[in-house]
Amino acid sequence: MENIIKIYDNAIGISFQWTHIETDLTQIIFRDIGFHLSEEELELFTDKITEAKFQKQCKNCDMGPNCKSILLQTPLSKVTLAVSLSELQQIEDLLKGTLFQVKLNKYINDICKN
Template structure:
């Protein structure tokens, strides 16, 4: 049975490294939100951040006067996988943004701690 090394989580999802034989596989990050999972390397994760930021800019101008905007309006969120786009609400988009940004923060923190330990 595979184990995981959690990186970050929020109400919408979780990110983690897979472990194999008690060793953390840190070359790729598993992101899981709702019923969707992505297994990204760091470059794909950085690309996803850019795509999320683009979607947030588009969503900020949509349906400004509608009180139901956060619940009903769906936005197309592109992913680093060109064949896959996600239809998400504004609430989900913000949660995915937090999940990815929190994951990157934790990755950078791990890198800094590991680099500091080598000096």
Template sequence: MQEMKQIYYNDAGTSFYWRKEDEVLTDKVQLIFRETGFYFSRHELKLFQCCIQESYIINNCCDDCALKNKCHKFLLKTPCSQIDLAVSMEELNSVKDLVEGTLFKINLDDYLYGEGMN
């Protein structure tokens, strides 16, 4: 028996639901990015997506840089007010893909196995 049901993964991390007694617990998503794990509700995951977008707006100064987004790290806020992550633009791209891919897969499954079933 698997203890988790994978939702999405990329080179930077993975997301999954935990299983308990053969039941998939879909109320929260375990998101692993680098060596850090977050256990987010869907609402918190959407808030994290907003934090990532805000970081893009604030730190979008690497376009003309010769180091190509790898030179410095900045703080990425999370829905947990006590936790910020130090990331480069390259890492920000990876976590953005991880969060957006997770939300896309969750929404797709909700549609396919929910309102989309006639």
């Protein structure tokens, strides 16, 4: 873990940047999935979560709150994830926390350059 700079984490995952790679991309990992995303893609992913919240949930489902009936579109147009409502909320927290920290770091770095 010494090759990363942790940005944000919660119960479902972690976001970080690699120290040995010169890039503005952020690594987001949750469940067993990893995404390497730009700030714009992080914002797009957050928008996709907002859209997914309007999907109808299963009624009388035997799986209850663990039902993965929500289809979450990712910034990669050919990749969609099946998630539960609780996972969707945790992914949203992970992405919003990451975006906040990325933008804050960028702002602080810009101020320190001047």
